[in-house]
Amino acid sequence: MIAEQGVQALAVEPLARRxxxxxxxxxxxxxxxxxxxxRALNRWEEHDSRNLNNALGEISNPRDRLVxxxxxxxxxxxTHExxxxxCAAAGHAQVEPVLERVAQRRMxxxxxxxxxxxxxxxxARYQARLTYSVYLGFLQLQRQNQTPSLSSEEFDAYIEHVINTLIPG
Amino acid sequence: MIAEQGVQALAVEPLARRxxxxxxxxxxxxxxxxxxxxRALNRWEEHDSRNLNNALGEISNPRDRLVxxxxxxxxxxxTHExxxxxCAAAGHAQVEPVLERVAQRRMxxxxxxxxxxxxxxxxARYQARLTYSVYLGFLQLQRQNQTPSLSSEEFDAYIEHVINTLIPG
DNA sequence: CCATTACCATACGCTGGAGTATGGTAAACG
DNA sequence: CGTTTACCATACTCCAGCGTATGGTAATGG
Known part of the structure; x- marks a missing residue:
């Protein structure tokens, strides 16, 4: 329900109806x-944390890891949704600390x-923040339907462009 | 009230009380x-539109314009707040079209x-999208108190880094 | 001078979500 | 075999925001 409509949509009565x-x-x-x-936030954060280590921790070549x-x-x-x-609910007392930790870990x-x-x-720290900003901005543009469909060749070309711009070597 | 607490905080009774x-x-x-x-959205969009033309339209050197x-x-x-x-209220029926137009204009x-x-x-289109993503991501990090204070020298150094990375020449 | 217009208050009803009180039922257990 | 425990429903109260009905007042204009 959070993924579909946001944090505030996770309400007791709608959930029960559903x-x-x-x-x-x-x-x-x-x-x-x-x-x-x-509970939902903790669950998601744990899942995300594991994911970070599993998916990216294994790749030894740093460039491949970034790509x-x-x-x-x-x-x-x-998970991205x-x-x-x-992110849209930043400012919410329960959400805020989660966002802070997750962004910190990833950066x-x-x-x-x-x-x-x-x-x-x-x-490296500046470049990490810059890179993460690009990611956050991408999510935002996606929420506004301002990005090409994720499975188009334009999307792939754009990702190529981003990689070439942000990753040295 | 939008700047302080978001779109949903712009409510009739709180406004009247205030x-x-x-x-x-x-x-x-x-x-x-x-x-x-x-009315509030239209007002802001107009102001922003004028601002875009005034502030950036005058600068003839394209690099200076980007900087x-x-x-x-x-x-x-x-205005940024x-x-x-x-942006946090993307998905809202009245907000969505505004966001779409504004992002389009700026990009x-x-x-x-x-x-x-x-x-x-x-x-150029890819680079514009990338650049705008950096801006959006920056706003997001700011909402999460993950950016250095806007008037610190670390902030200036970071901006330098961003400019050098994203603007050719 | 009376009536219209502009502006504001009081007092209501409606809705949706949060939380509580209470009772029902089926399975497990002593 | 009776009772406790786990699980779920019904039926409330409370609250905040939206919208409306209605009446008051001060200024204005015919």
Whole structure:
């Protein structure tokens, strides 16, 4: 429901309707709507954290790791949709810390890869932030239907362009 | 109110309270909350459109124009805050078309500047989208308090880095 | 001078979501 | 075999925002 309509759409009564149960039942499993959201957020963050290590941790060549970071945008659709909606809900007290940790983790990964490619630590940090900004901006454009379809050759060409611009070597 | 708390915070009763009037009075001036939001959106879009032409249209040197685009992120705080919140409300039926037009206008400007710098039309379009993504991603990071303060020297250094990476020549 | 117009307040009804109180049922268990 | 436990429904209350009905007042104009 977060992926479809955003954080605020994760509400007790709509959820219950959708599941064919009632509120009474829901409140046996969760103490409040806040608790439900917290569980959902924790679940997603864990999944995302594992994903980061599994998918990118294995690739030893730093350039391939970075390239894979961009190519991944096209896959794992659900997770990206959730993240996109979470970004839209920045400012929400429960969402904010999640976003902070996730962005931090990911940028640290990027920064390490850029350092391995020979950039000095400061430049690597800047480049990581820049790269992550591109990713965030892409998600935003996607929410506005301003990106070519993910499976078109224009999309692939654009990704090529981004890779060539941002990844040295 | 949009800049402070987002589109959904622009509500009739809170607005009336804040102005020290009542709902009854509000509904004499506006037919509905929707109408108010529409007027606010139109107003902002017009202001932004004029701004684009005034600030960037005058600069003849395309590189300076691009550099000024980035430097502007630090200024015009209110407008950027509004835009940032509008982006968060993408998916909203009234907000969506505004976002689409604004992004289109701005990217067209960027694309033209890159063409003037010698890029072929396709590369210029890609580079414009990339550049605009960086801007959107920056706004997002700002919403998450993940950027250095706008008036620090680290911020200036980062902007330098971005300019050097994205603007040819 | 009376009536219309512009502007604002009071007081209502409606809706949707949060949370609670209470009772029902089926399975497991002592 | 009765009772506890897990799970679910019904039926409320509470609250905040949207919109409306209606009446008051001050200024303006025929």
């Amino acid at each position: 599941m064919g149960i009632t509120k009474g039942s829901f409140y046996w499993h969760f103490s409040s709507r806040e608790a439900l959201l917290q 894979s970071f961009f190519r991944r945008v096209g896959k794992e659709k659900l 959730v993240y996109s909606e979470l 640290t990964h990027l920064s390490a890869a850029f350092e391995e490619l020979g950039l000095d630590p400061v430049a | 102005m020290g009037i009542t709902k009854g009075s509000f509904y004499w001036h506006f037919s509905s909350r929707e109408a108010l939001l529409q 000024s685009f980035f430097r502007r992120v630090g200024k015009e705080k209110l 509004v835009y940032s919140e509008l 067209t400007h960027l694309s033209a500047a890159f063409e003037e710098l010698g890029l072929d039309p396709v590369a």
